[in-house]
Amino acid sequence: MKELCPVTMSSIKIECVLPEKCHCGESPVWEESSGSLLFVDIPGKKLCRWNPLTKAVQRMTVEAPVSSVALRQSGGYVATIGTRFCTVNLQDQSVVTLATVDKDKKNNRFNDGKVDPAGRFFAGTMAEETAPAVLERHQGSLYALFPDHQVKKYFDQVDISNGLDWSLDHKIFYYIDSLAYSVDAFDYDLHTGEISNRRSIYKLEKEEQIPDGMCIDTEGKLWVACYNGGRVIRLDPETGKRLQTVKLPVDKTTSCCFGGKDYSELYVTCARDGLDPDSLARQPEAGGIFKITGLGVKGIAPYAYAG
Numbered sequence: 001m002k003e004l005c006p007v008t009m010s011s012i013k014i015e016c017v018l019p020e021k022c023h024c025g026e027s028p029v030w031e032e033s034s035g036s037l038l039f040v041d042i043p044g045k046k047l048c049r050w051n052p053l054t055k056a057v058q059r060m061t062v063e064a065p066v067s068s069v070a071l072r073q074s075g076g077y078v079a080t081i082g083t084r085f086c087t088v089n090l091q092d093q094s095v096v097t098l099a100t101v102d103k104d105k106k107n108n109r110f111n112d113g114k115v116d117p118a119g120r121f122f123a124g125t126m127a128e129e130t131a132p133a134v135l136e137r138h139q140g141s142l143y144a145l146f147p148d149h150q151v152k153k154y155f156d157q158v159d160i161s162n163g164l165d166w167s168l169d170h171k172i173f174y175y176i177d178s179l180a181y182s183v184d185a186f187d188y189d190l191h192t193g194e195i196s197n198r199r200s201i202y203k204l205e206k207e208e209q210i211p212d213g214m215c216i217d218t219e220g221k222l223w224v225a226c227y228n229g230g231r232v233i234r235l236d237p238e239t240g241k242r243l244q245t246v247k248l249p250v251d252k253t254t255s256c257c258f259g260g261k262d263y264s265e266l267y268v269t270c271a272r273d274g275l276d277p278d279s280l281a282r283q284p285e286a287g288g289i290f291k292i293t294g295l296g297v298k299g300i301a302p303y304a305y306a307g
Contacts, residue, residue, distance in 0.1 A: 011294040014248055018050055018057070018289035024132075024252075025269035025287060026213065027068040027112065029302050030259030037259055038077070039269055039289065040066045042111075047079060049090060050289065052260075060093050068113030068123055071304035078145070078305045080110035080123045085145040098307070099151045101125060101143050108139055112162045112213055112255070117170045118190050119306025121145040124161020124177075132252075132274035133210060133227070135160070137179070144193060147307035154195060163214025163224060163255070167237070168300075174201075174222060174237065176211045183211060183224060185237060201237045208233060213255020213269070217297045225253040225268060232256050232268060232292075246295075250286045251279065258299020266292040266299070 022041040029038040036051045042065045049058045064082030072078050077088045078098075085099045102108040102125050113123025127139035140158030143151055160178035166188060167174070173188040173195050183202040186195040202224075204211050209229035216222055221243060222235045230251045234244040252271035259267050272280065272287035280286060 011296075012246060013293045014246070015291055016249075016285040016288040017052065017291045019285060020048070020057075020288050021272060022046075022269065022287040023273045024254065024271040025289065026254050028213075028255055028257040028259075028267045028269050028289070029069060029071065030257055030263070030267070030299075031071060032301060035261070037257075037267055037289065038069050038071075039267075040069055040079070041287075042067050043273060047077075047088060047090070052291075058090055060088070060090055062088075062095055065109050065128075067110045070113060070115045070121055071302055073119065073304040073306050078115075078121050078307075080113045082109055083125065084110075085121060085123070085143075085151070098149045099145055101151060101153070102141065105139055107136070111140070111160060112164060114164045115303040115305050116144070116166055116173075116190070116193070117303050118193065119147050119303060120193055121305045121307075122164055124158055124164075126158065126160045132271070133160070133178070140177075142175070145305070145307070146193070147305070149307055152193065162212050165214055165216045165222065168216070168218070168220045172237070174214065174216070176214055176224070178210050178212060178227070181211065183214070183222065183235060183237075201240050202235050202242070212253070215255075215257050215299060217258065217299050218263075219297060221297070223256050223266065225256045227252055227254055227271075229253065232266070234297075246292060248290055248292075250283045250288075250290070251275070252286065257302070263299040263301065264293070264295070264297075266295055268292065 023043040124142040125140040127136040141156040163176040210227040212227040268290040
């Protein structure tokens with residue numbers, strides 16, 4: 001069974017629930033305690049929290065591109081801003097730097113990030129783009145901010161550090177370096193945070209374009225947003241097969257996360273930057289937040305940074 005049966009497919013509903021017009025929306029994270037969706041607009045230098053019930057949006061502007069946000073166990077959030085790991089308080093709009101990376105690479109910035117099951121905040125860097133997906137190659141690295149605020153560098157030579165998540169048994173780390181057009185896996189030691197034995201588990205097909213953000217569902221399958229592909233795809237990391245494709249009415253889909261009260265809704269971020277006027281006219285919802293329901297699978301709650 002390669003794709004879900006048509007009966008299931010027909011119940012899928014895709015809607016733009018927040019017409020935010022992000023330059024490049026990214027890093028959707030569901031916050032259960034407030035029933036809200038967190039996300040960022042990277043070049044817009046904005047961190048946002050949207051409540052689907054009240055429709056209220058809290059926005060906070062920071063002084064550098066903000067590329068990922070995550071929950072923090074002690075309250076508030078952590079985020080990657082420029083080349084800094086920071087804590088963020090949405091109430092008083094304050095930012096505190098915990099650590100800085102890539103000090104020798106003035107043109108770099110962080111990109112996607114996510115917290116592992118032990119409370120470490122993983123995030124990778126890239127060279128700043130001259131145009132979407134156009135940049136100096138091999139300038140990025142993958143890092144983790146440990147709960148004691150120490151930073152570990154895992155590897156360098158990264159083009160665009162992107163989607164990341166962990167298997168349900170916490171023994172595998174999944175990772176995307178976008179311009180390798182591959183979803184990779186590593187053996188993962190939850191106790192130490194060590195990774196090893198890198199291998200590719202899925203190579204993207206031409207029409208799927210560029211792999212971007214990623215999340216896992218309760219069946220251990222991966223959902224990958226395809227930048228310029230206008231879709232999210234569901235992959236089986238054990239067989240390397242694509243199980244499902246869900247197309248959206250926008251081209252530049254960037255990331256995805258499960259949310260809602262039972263984590264049965266898939267939220268998808270996307271970008272406007274890089275679209276010409278004709279494309280923007282055809283996809284007026286570009287840069288908005290999309291919600292996909294009726295998928296028949298659920299996600300897991302995000303982990304929170306332990307420091």
